[in-house]
Amino acid sequence: MDEGESSTNNPSRPWESYNTVFTNAKAGMEGVDKEKVQRIVYEMSKGSKYFQNEERKEALMKHKIEHMRERCAKLSSSDLSHYQKVVDRRILELEATRDLSRIWLHVDMDAFYAAVETLSNPSLKGKPMAVGGLSMISTANYEARKFGVRAAMPGFIARKLCPDLIFVPVDFPKYTHYSDLTRKVFKNYDPNFIAGSLDEAYLDITEVCRERGLSGGEIAEELRSSVHSETEGLTCSAGVAANRLLAKVCSDINKPNGQFVLQNDRSTVMTFISSLPIRKIGGIGKVTEHILKDALGIKTCEEMVLKGSLLYALFTQSSADFFLSVGLGLGKTDTPEVRSRKSISSERTFAATGDERLLSSKLAEIAEMLSDDMKKEGLMARTLTLKLKTASFEIRSRAVSLQRYTCSSEDILKHATKLLKAELPVSIRLIGLRMSQFSEEIRHSDPSQGTITKFIVQKDSSRQNMDDNDSFDLDASKDRLSNDERLSLSFASHDTSYDQLKDVVEYEEQSVTPEQECKKEEKRPQVLEGDALLRKHKECNSDTSARKTEVVSVFPQMEPLVWVDGYKCNLCGIELPPSFVEERQEHSDFHLAQRLQNEESGPSSSTTPTSKRRNLGKEKANSKPKKQKPNQKDVNLSLLVDNNKKTSQCREVAPFRDERRRNPEEMKMALPPPRLNLSPSSSLGEPRSLPSMSDILTSSKARKLDLKIQTLGPFFRVTGKNADTGHEVGRAEGVVRPWFGRGLVLHLDTIRLTKETMVMDKSLLGVGLYVGAVAIRHGYDCGCRTAQLLAIYDSDLYHSKLVRFYRRIGFEEVKEVSGSSIGDMADMLVWGGVGTRMDANIxxxxxxxxxxxxxxIT
Structure with missing residues (x-):
């Protein structure tokens, strides 16, 4: 056991294992007694709602680390040898992309908010000062950082660390004014600079250096001097390197009011990156750092290359590629002409309050700032999301679909106020607003899809509530690594990125009379999560502090999406920890899209009176408790060939999850027909020329492929394993759902093949076809007549090949999903991108x- 582990497990020093975002060192905190800071933070936080939330996240992180260790221990020498070959090949491919011809400059204002306040009030100079209050600090000056005070820290803890600390209230209009002054300077050097936030930017100064015959260091010195003059006193730090990733690292080396230049030479870059701690890299937060260090022993960037085989064996390819590129000192060097944006947001943290007038004032301020940002970007949107963080650190989110596209602060505030009032009374410490679903011309001009790697490397330009982009949710948003090591090849790609607004809500049903309901319907807008979400929620901090289940955006006909134990979806069983912010948003959108498609298909999806549904909910509350739901069914199809009776029992379909809100007659209509017997001896009169499930399985065994299916209500997952090695080589996922006017439809969500599959003979038409065939046969046995999928558009070449492949195996093009029409929204939400919708008769x-x-077989 290493020193870190022993200290962590020391019961007499519990603070040593208590690591939050504000116990991490920032520039200006090099000489701080870290143990003292940790002890004070621990003692001041213990017993609070935030402390309980941090303990829960810490337990989940330890579970992830232990799980990663177990997976690592199962890797054989042959496995590592295989993945080392993958690493060697990827190194050659990544090295071929190395571009040392560009000069990038990253500029970061020094303690921006605090510096602006000191500029406005010179008497604060030389004194420890923080912008914010006792509830939360937005930033601290360098005098305060010497005591361990930093951004994202509660003010009462900061006061304990530094008794003489001076608090200054936040003034965002002032900070925005000075930010605009700095950006005027940036435009002189790069008109297309990338703004990371109010206080930082990336500039491509290659052309300026070439035209003026100056070095990157000289341009950086000149730019810093210009910023100081334009703002009449503000200082900034700069980093110059061959790409944006390295430039950002360099800008932090000589803070404050300094700069560092990394020469565009490969050997110099490799020497610089070799000893760099992994936490210095943007995109590697607290959780990822601990997983890499505690599970894999990776502490420096160089070790990412040395242990690359572990990374490719245990992480997704995109994540492993990112880690490997970091170890090689590679980063983005191009200037994107069109930046793929899915949403734009603004949020603010303040002292927890339940005062409706104060909350309304904060909401108006945020709406105004969001509107200004949209106007600057030339954006118009029609979906508004309200994010709330309660005093107990519970996250809630509500969304509403507006009647028209807008960027008006009046429109935003009008609908946001309705959403906020539906939540009161409640004590709130953070309010955020997000606008998404941009107008058609914006969508048409920006069809590209974001990826995990792009999200990690490129920061969104929307405002952050902290000057250095740190908040209680920041590390969580960065740690976007999946435990699924599979490579997505077809059917779907879910790499769309979203802003940091979790669709997490608290669900509660109430009974109302039809007359009351009619009055409410006249006043409120259409809410995406369902009308049941707009009623007032009673605050119960004692309950929310102990709650282990988060309920995510729901719709009237379906049971709420619940994150069981904080990380497992109750509808489909997928596991997504709270740190997977964008993945959870995307997963919520997947289930939400089902409701949108049902509404688009016919009026019957919305004709059930709301009052009736609520009365049913009331009757349910008065009835006897329901029996505990059965666990997810795990049926090994390879065992079913010679056991017809077991097949009939095991493969009985679980009822659809909207049964709680329907009467018995409606439930009968909603249930799929009984599963057909899968054995060859089935007496259903099915033509022998039609392959049964056992035919497919028998054929797959000839290829040494073992298949298995898991079902949870309408959702299913098919997995295929190599019979010799026992390793999973393929997986298909999807859902059987009712489609009005068409009966049951098989929705094919994803099919993945692992890296091991790619070296097998005829993998795509072999393993891929067999895994897909089990899914198709599963849909047939459920009574489905149609199978649907989306051939995702990644590139012209790959997309055309994908469409040809699906056409060859029996699918036909239905329409192009480009995002240019409102009818494309449901498909884009379901499959996470644009492409060609294809259907097939099962x-x-x-x-x-x-x-x-x-x-x-024959």
Whole structure:
């Protein structure tokens, strides 16, 4: 056991294992007694709602680390040898992209908010000062940082660390004014500079250096001097390097009021990056740092290359590629002409309050700032999301669909106020607003899809509530690494990025009379999560502090999406920890899209009176408790060939999850027909030319492929394993859902093949086809007539090949989903991108594939 572990497990020194965002060192905190800061933070926080929330996140992080260690221990020498070959190949490919011809400059204002306040009030100079209050600090000057005070720290803890600390209230209009002054300077050097936040920016100064015959260091010195003159006293620090990732690291080296230049030479870059701690890299937060250090022993960037085989074996390819590129000192060097934006947001933290007038004032201020940001970006949107953080650090979110596209602060405030009033009374410490679903011309001009790597490397330009982009949610937003090591090849790609607004809500049903409901319907807008979410919620801090389940944006006909134990979706079983902010938003959108498609398909989806649903909820509350829900079914199909009776029992479909809000007659209509017997001896009168499930399985065994299916209500997952190694080589996921006018439809969500599969013979038409065939046959046995998928558009070449492949196996193009029409929204939410919608008749598919499976049997 290393020193870190022993200290962590010392019961007499519990503060040593208590690490929050404000116990991490920032520039100006090099000489701080870290143990003293940790002890005071621990003692002052213990017993609070925030402390309980941090303990829960700490426990989840330890669970993830232990899980990663277990997976690492299972890797054999042959596994590591295989992945080392993958690493060697990727190093050659990544090295081929190295660009040392560009000169990038990252400029970061020094303690920006605090410096602006000192400039306005010179008497504060030389005194420890923080912008914010006893509830929360937005930033602290360098005098205060010497005591361990920093951004994102509660003010009462900061006062304990520094008794003489002076608090100055936040004044965002003032900070915005000075930010605009700095950006005027930036435009003189790079008109297309990338603003990371109010106080930082990335500039490509290659052309300026070439035209003026100056070095990057000389331009940086000149720019810093210009900023000081333009703002009449503000200082900034700069970093100059060959790419944005390195430039940002360099700007932090000689803070404050300094600069560091890294020469555009490969050996110099490799020497610089080799000993760099991984936490210095933007995109590697607290959780990721601990996973890499405690589970894999990776502490420096150089070790990412040395242990690359572990990274490619345990992480997704995009995450492993990012880690490897960091270890090689590679980063973005291009200037994107069109930046893919999915939403724009603004949020503010303040002292917890339940005062409606004060909250309304804060909301108006945020709406005005969001409107200004949208006007600067030339954006108009029609989906508004309200984010709230309660005094107990519970996150809630509500969304409303507006009647028209807008960027008006009046429109934003009008609808945001309705959403806020529906939550009162409640004590709130943070309010955020987000606008999304931009107008058609914006969508048409920006069809590209974001990826995990792009999100990690490129920061969104929306405002942050902290001057250095740190907040209680920041590390969580950065730690976006998935435990799923599979490579997505077809059917779907879910790499769309979103801003930091979790769709987490507290769900509560109330009974109202039809007359009351009619009055409410006239006054309120259409809410995406369902009308039940707009009623007032009673605050109960004692309950919320102990709650382990988060309820996510729901819709009237479906049971709420619940994160069981804080990380597991109750609807489909997928595991997404709270740190996976964008993935949770995307997963919530997936279920939300089902409601949108149901509404688009026919009026019957919304004809059930709201009052009736609520009365049913009331009757349910008065009835006997429901039996505990059964666990997720795990059916090993390879065992079903010779056991017809077991097949019939195990593969009975679990009822759809909207049963709680329907009467028995409605439930009968909603349930899919009973599963068909899968054995070859089934007496259903099915033509022998149509391959049964057992035919597919028997054929797959000839290829040494073991298949298994898991079902949870309408959701299913098919996995295929190599019979020799036992390793998973393929997976397909999807859902069986009712489609009005078309009966049940098989929605194919994803199909993935692992890296091991890629070296197998005929992997795509072999393993991929067999895994997909089980999913298709599963839909047939459920009574589905149609299968749907989206051939995601990643590039012209790949997309055309994908469409040709699907066409060859029996799918037909239905329409192009480009985001240019409102009708595309549901498809884009479901599949997470644009592309070609393709459908197939399931019966025809099985007939078409019968030769493949029946031939291998005979």
């Amino acid at each position: 019966h025809h598919l099985l007939v078409k594939w019968s030769k493949v499976f029946l031939k291998s």
